[in-house]
Amino acid sequence: MPEGRMSEAALELRGLEKRFGAQTAVAAIDLQVQQGEFVTLLGPSGCGKTTTLNMIAGFITPDAGSIRLGGRAVENLPPHRRDLGIVFQDYALFPHRNAAENVAFGLRMRKLAKTEIAARVADALRMVRLDGLDKRRPLQLSGGQRQRVALARALVIRPALLLLDEPLSNLDLKLREEMRSEISTLQRRLGIATVFVTHDQDEALTMSDRIAVMRQGRIEQIGTARDIYERPASVFVATFIGSTNLVRAKPAGPPSEGLVPLATAAGPAILRLDRPLAAGADLLLAIRPERLQLTPTGTAPDGSTAWPVRIEGVTYLGGRLEIALRLADGSPATAHAMNLGAMAWQPGHVADAWFRPDDAWPILDGGASDGAAP
Amino acid sequence: MVPYLLVAVPAGFLLAFFVAPNMILLSASLLESEGMVPTGVLTLGNFTTLLSHRIYVDAIIRTFGIGLAVGALVVLLAYPVAYVLVRTTSRWKNVLLALALSPLLASVIVRTYGWWVLFNRDGAVNEALQALHLTARPLIMLPSTAIIIVGLTHALLPYGVLTLMAALNGVSPNLERAAISLGAGRMRAFAATTLPLTAPGIIGGFLLAFGVAISAYATPAILGGPATQTMATLIYTFMATLLNWSLGSALGVVLLASCLTLLMLTALVSRRRALT
Amino acid sequence: MRRPVSYLALLAAVALIYLFMLGPILITAVVSFNRSDRSYFPPRGLSLHWWGAAFTPQWTGAFVFSLELAALSAIATTIAGLPLALAFRSYEFPGKAAIQAMTLGPLVLPSLVTGIALLQFLTLAGLGSWIGLPALLIGHVVICLPFSVRTIAISLASIPVSAELAAASLGASPGAVLREITLPLARSGVGAGMIFAFISSFDDVNLALFVSSPRQTPITVQIMQFLEFGFSPTLAALSILSMLVPLALVALCGRVVGIGGYLQQEQGHA
Numbered sequence: 046m047p048e049g050r051m052s053e054a055a056l057e058l059r060g061l062e063k064r065f066g067a068q069t070a071v072a073a074i075d076l077q078v079q080q081g082e083f084v085t086l087l088g089p090s091g092c093g094k095t096t097t098l099n100m101i102a103g104f105i106t107p108d109a110g111s112i113r114l115g116g117r118a119v120e121n122l123p124p125h126r127r128d129l130g131i132v133f134q135d136y137a138l139f140p141h142r143n144a145a146e147n148v149a150f151g152l153r154m155r156k157l158a159k160t161e162i163a164a165r166v167a168d169a170l171r172m173v174r175l176d177g178l179d180k181r182r183p184l185q186l187s188g189g190q191r192q193r194v195a196l197a198r199a200l201v202i203r204p205a206l207l208l209l210d211e212p213l214s215n216l217d218l219k220l221r222e223e224m225r226s227e228i229s230t231l232q233r234r235l236g237i238a239t240v241f242v243t244h245d246q247d248e249a250l251t252m253s254d255r256i257a258v259m260r261q262g263r264i265e266q267i268g269t270a271r272d273i274y275e276r277p278a279s280v281f282v283a284t285f286i287g288s289t290n291l292v293r294a295k296p297a298g299p300p301s302e303g304l305v306p307l308a309t310a311a312g313p314a315i316l317r318l319d320r321p322l323a324a325g326a327d328l329l330l331a332i333r334p335e336r337l338q339l340t341p342t343g344t345a346p347d348g349s350t351a352w353p354v355r356i357e358g359v360t361y362l363g364g365r366l367e368i369a370l371r372l373a374d375g376s377p378a379t380a381h382a383m384n385l386g387a388m389a390w391q392p393g394h395v396a397d398a399w400f401r402p403d404d405a406w407p408i409l410d411g412g413a414s415d416g417a418a419p
Numbered sequence: 420m421v422p423y424l425l426v427a428v429p430a431g432f433l434l435a436f437f438v439a440p441n442m443i444l445l446s447a448s449l450l451e452s453e454g455m456v457p458t459g460v461l462t463l464g465n466f467t468t469l470l471s472h473r474i475y476v477d478a479i480i481r482t483f484g485i486g487l488a489v490g491a492l493v494v495l496l497a498y499p500v501a502y503v504l505v506r507t508t509s510r511w512k513n514v515l516l517a518l519a520l521s522p523l524l525a526s527v528i529v530r531t532y533g534w535w536v537l538f539n540r541d542g543a544v545n546e547a548l549q550a551l552h553l554t555a556r557p558l559i560m561l562p563s564t565a566i567i568i569v570g571l572t573h574a575l576l577p578y579g580v581l582t583l584m585a586a587l588n589g590v591s592p593n594l595e596r597a598a599i600s601l602g603a604g605r606m607r608a609f610a611a612t613t614l615p616l617t618a619p620g621i622i623g624g625f626l627l628a629f630g631v632a633i634s635a636y637a638t639p640a641i642l643g644g645p646a647t648q649t650m651a652t653l654i655y656t657f658m659a660t661l662l663n664w665s666l667g668s669a670l671g672v673v674l675l676a677s678c679l680t681l682l683m684l685t686a687l688v689s690r691r692r693a694l695t
Numbered sequence: 696m697r698r699p700v701s702y703l704a705l706l707a708a709v710a711l712i713y714l715f716m717l718g719p720i721l722i723t724a725v726v727s728f729n730r731s732d733r734s735y736f737p738p739r740g741l742s743l744h745w746w747g748a749a750f751t752p753q754w755t756g757a758f759v760f761s762l763e764l765a766a767l768s769a770i771a772t773t774i775a776g777l778p779l780a781l782a783f784r785s786y787e788f789p790g791k792a793a794i795q796a797m798t799l800g801p802l803v804l805p806s807l808v809t810g811i812a813l814l815q816f817l818t819l820a821g822l823g824s825w826i827g828l829p830a831l832l833i834g835h836v837v838i839c840l841p842f843s844v845r846t847i848a849i850s851l852a853s854i855p856v857s858a859e860l861a862a863a864s865l866g867a868s869p870g871a872v873l874r875e876i877t878l879p880l881a882r883s884g885v886g887a888g889m890i891f892a893f894i895s896s897f898d899d900v901n902l903a904l905f906v907s908s909p910r911q912t913p914i915t916v917q918i919m920q921f922l923e924f925g926f927s928p929t930l931a932a933l934s935i936l937s938m939l940v941p942l943a944l945v946a947l948c949g950r951v952v953g954i955g956g957y958l959q960q961e962q963g964h965a
Binding site for chain 2: 938
């Protein structure tokens with residue numbers, strides 16, 4: 046890395062803010078990306094993730110806050126002095142230049158010697174498996190090949206940070222999955238710190254070291270894929286990523302041996318928590334459909350939570366079945382079951398839906414906190 | 420700062436050589452003058468002079484008549500051409516398109532000269548009429564307002580084709596097919612779908628041809644004469660022959676006002692198009 | 696596929712309209728080979744006499760002058776139009792709408808009126824000596840500028856913004872982005888604008904009528920003045936000659952800059 050010491054974060058955002066008129070696009074974001082780390086900004090359109098990326102790149106000037114790249118403050122530097130590699134959603138290849146010239150562009154701007162440029166361009170094209178296509182113009186390349194040229198062009202300048210702006214959204218499904226793993230592999234091999242912007246939760250879950258879920262200009266939660274999926278900090282995070290059942294709940298007594306009793310709309314429940322819940326807190330219990338299992342009434346394992354449910358419908362999804370349920374209070378829920386051949390559950394059946402104490406997670410109703418008391 | 424650096428020189432150029440001259444034209448039309456030099460006296464006299472002489476009023480009326488006729492003819496003749504060019508799948512499509520637009524490359528003089536050759540006293544039309552013993556001696560067909568209209572229609576047809584092609588390109592051929600599948604005849608299907616949907620293009624093409632026709636000089640000058648003056652030829656007479664720049668300016672302002680009115684009409688049509 | 700009768704009738708009508716469109720130009724071409732001194736059609740005997748007459752100094756002088764004027768107009772129009780188009784595209788600034796309206800103004804106002812306005816302005820400003828080449832050049836830049844700005848604007852609009860951002864992120868300064876990305880990609884619009892300006896200038900009658908001087912007269916005005924005294928097949932030869940110049944230009948450069956896409960932008964100057 047040419048810039049900064051290894052101990053410095055590759056990227057550090059502090060209190061970064063941007064308003065467009067009365068609209069707050071990004072509200073006081075703090076974020077650190079370590080050397081070699083792959084961090085994803087995930088959120089629906091309009092959540093501020095692209096604005097954040099554009100501020101890091103220097104295409105938009107922040108209203109407040111600081112941006113440091115490898116310890117160097119860059120918020121007052123124009124884009125061409127920031128030393129970043131960016132892959133754009135539409136690839137932004139220069140249509141009047143061939144693949145090799147596209148890749149060479151950043152090196153020419155750095156006034157490198159011709160021989161060095163040629164060597165590095167050849168290396169970069171080989172790295173993305175495009176050797177032999179160097180004379181092709183962008184229009185003569187397939188979507189995946191354009192994507193690779195864009196990647197090579199961004200990486201060949203050996204940037205301190207790689208920014209990826211929804212680079213996979215223009216590819217068809219199969220190619221998208223292929224490029225997903227290719228980008229991941231390349232990123233790990235080069236050990237380059239990367240900020241990846243996407244609205245696609247699968248991309249975020251499979252590629253990232255850490256995910257920052259954004260909503261309305263704020264980071265709602267930041268953590269590993271597992272944190273985000275299994276311990277969502279808010280209803281938004283729980284429902285934006287995957288699908289989830291939410292059931293109203295309140296603490297129903299003191300914890301004992303790490304287990305917390307709850308009273309819920311569907312019946313009593315027991316959770317395993319490492320921290321106590323505030324007494325009387327309004328909670329939403331989040332249970333992923335694949336963790337909610339069906340069993341004949343009264344046959345749920347000891348120590349689990351079992352709720353009586355009525356089966357409303359069964360949808361055949363191939364490898365699994367999606368079962369629509371109605372809970373005791375009349376609210377709907379969903380359970381997933383492996384498709385093991387026999388169609389045991391029919392609409393109209395009554396059964397028990399059960400889950401283990403580790404399979405549900407409490408969210409403080411209306412808040413962004415995890416519901417655990419300090 | 421940067422944008423002003425970019426626009427300063429060209430904008431200054433336009434202010435000096437486009438805006439200022441038009442201001443002077445406007446003021447010259449409102450000032451008394453002795454020959455070519457305006458005096459400081461404000462007057463509407465130039466305009467009343469234009470409106471009180473039969474020959475000037477006739478020229479203005481004739482100009483608008485020519486504009487209306489040319490606008491209508493251009494749309495009428497350009498529509499079938501545009502329709503076929505847009506809908507055909509023939510491999511000759513590009514050749515036909517190039518042929519339809521190629522007259523644009525020729526100066527309007529070239530485009531008018533052929534009509535003079537056809538209709539002059541010794542022209543092909545007279546030759547033919549005499550050969551067929553339909554007339555004993557050559558007919559005097561020029562100057563003629565009708566042939567000016569023909570000449571201008573011919574000169575402006577490519578613009579009509581372009582405008583209508585743009586309009587027709589926006590109408591899916593499936594609309595007519597749908598109408599036919601619902602039991603309409605071909606003409607009926609066309610009249611119920613494509614025709615109303617291309618109305619803005621028809622009006623736009625008409626206004627464009629009208630505007631260019633009323634300000635055309637070469638065609639009425641070649642195919643017309645003293646008895647078929649239009650605003651443009653009259654302006655030339657005022658400016659170059661009679662050296663009465665005040666009257667020339669006043670008539671120029673009338674022409675200018677006509678074109679601006681037309682522009683507003685066009686804007687109105689395109690706004691309606693944007694709304695629907 | 697069998698074509699219905701109504702479609703065949705349509706094709707027949709279109710064929711007649713094509714005859715109407717192209718006939719007069721073909722007639723003019725044929726008349727130029729007439730042997731007689733009248734513009735007979737069909738021609739009575741063939742001769743290259745009138746083509747010879749077209750190559751006398753009376754006409755070649757005006758012809759060459761027209762070519763020079765058109766070339767200068769094309770270059771000057773582009774020099775003025777490029778910064779305007781760039782500023783309109785990339786910046787919001789007070790007065791932008793007014794400057795845009797002023798730029799497009801000559802498109803909707805008759806060039807004849809622009810001509811007489813320019814004539815009076817130059818005379819009153821004591822610049823009467825500019826009548827001739829300088830005034831013609833000024834007038835043609837004024838009336839060609841809207842085409843130039845529009846064709847350049849169209850080609851600029853087709854450049855993906857992200858390409859310029861990408862160049863900046865790769866280390867290109869604003870000047871380098873303009874030089875390496877924006878201008879090369881706008882080349883076809885600049886070229887098309889130049890060709891249109893050249894042809895508009897070369898074919899212009901309405902404005903040149905008023906600001907030509909006896910010694911500096913373009914071929915179109917020369918023909919119009921000659922027409923006041925009579926017709927001659929020489930004019931047919933000259934007409935065809937003056938049509939070949941733009942035709943050759945488009946044939947030579949049209950492919951290079953892909954002029955077809957811009958043809959829709961041209962408007963009338965009859």
